[in-house]
Amino acid sequence: MRDLGAWARVQAERLREGLAPDAAGHPAYVLAQAAKLAEEVGELQAEVLGQAGYQRRSKGVDFTAETMSDELADVVICVAMLAGSYGVDLGAAVAAKIEKLEARWSGG
Secondary structure, eight states, X not given: OHHHHHHHHHHHHHHHHTSXXXXXXXXXXXXXXXXXHHHHHHHHHHHHHHHTTOSOGGGXXXXXXXXXXXXXXXXXXXXXXXXXXXXXXXXXXXXXXXXXXXXXXXXX
């Protein structure tokens, strides 16, 4: 996860360089990142439906372990980029959340 955060920061800067100056500012940029995350979650949802047999065969899409991995990775990357925009250490945030969830299950 540590490497993902560093890569996401670099990738975010690459993407920001390609935007119009007024779209590269923080509020507009994070809104675009959030929209991209929603898009990727939609693609993941389609993948899950396809893997479960709920997508039409006429779409001509193969749903495989590799395509599932790709869609999951896309979502994680978008989350990492959004986290980086807010200065969130995603690895630390996930570790803290896991600790809270474990405490909940252990009665703490």
